[in-house]
Amino acid sequence: MNTAGIQGILFDKDGTLIDYASTWTPLNREAALFAAAGDPELARRLLAVGGADPDTGVVRADTLFAAGATPEIAAAWIAAGSPYDLDLLVPEMDRIFQGATSTAIVPTVADPAGLFRRLRDRGLKLGVASSDGEVAIRNTLAMFGLDDLVDFVAGYDSGHGHKPNPGMVYGFCDATGLPPGAVAMVGDNRHDMAMGRAAGVGLCVGVLTGTGTIETLAGLADLSLPDIGGLEALLERGGRPLQA
CATH class of the missing domain: 3.40.50.1000 (HAD superfamily/HAD-like)
Known part of the structure; x- marks a missing residue:
């Protein structure tokens, strides 16, 4: 080489x-709970769809959380039961994900x-x-x-x-x-x-x-x-x- x-x-x-883990584990959980309209069981399912262990938050390689863009994650969550549409869910998820710029967690x-x-x-x-x-x-x-x-x-x-x-x-x-x-x-x-x-x-x-x-x-x-x-x-x- x-x-x-x-x-x-x-x-x-x-x-x-x-x-990745220190920054995104809490944000993934927050986004999933929002997308689930506060339903904790649906939020767990959405975390799994994104590629995270619902208990530990650990994200598997090459899953939606690991490599997907917000619209891709949102579309998968809507297909899995989120009651929101893309026009609402994508900007709200981006707002949550912008929490990655908080000095307290990055x-x-x-x-x-x-x-x-x-x-x-x-x-x-x-x-x-x-x-x-x-x-x-x-x-x-x-x-x-x-x-x-x-x-x-x-x-x-x-x-x-x-x-x-x-x-x-x-x-x-x-x-x-x-x-x-x-x-x-x-x-x-x-x-x-x-x-x-x-x-x-x-x-x-x-x-x-x-x-x-x-x-x-x-x-x-x-x-x-x-x-x-x-x-x-x-x-x-x-x-x-x-x-x-």
């Missing part, structure tokens, strides 16, 4: 820049602000592509001092399509002038890796701070790192690090 040609990195947000991974500054000093272009809404993404970036360090931001509602389709990568390339082969895609689940593969990026890097595992990322990720803190060593060595 040769990383010498990498000139830009496109990051997923949840599970990549911020710890732990970051590996000092992303410091990492982004050092990557920028190397001359790399940086972007964030998430299945979250763009407003929530920008709020998170601003909260952690990352908003001035990125060249591109895309959410499910930014006009680039949804993961795992390649549109967000192409948007990053359009914004930075880089070809896909000069881009590394970094994320915690197969949707991120599949998006990178579909776009023809030069490198797909999985991280293990979200819902994905080495086993679930296998076959799409070129390698897996414990967290984004390993990116600098990867770029310096240009080779494959030890698997976590």
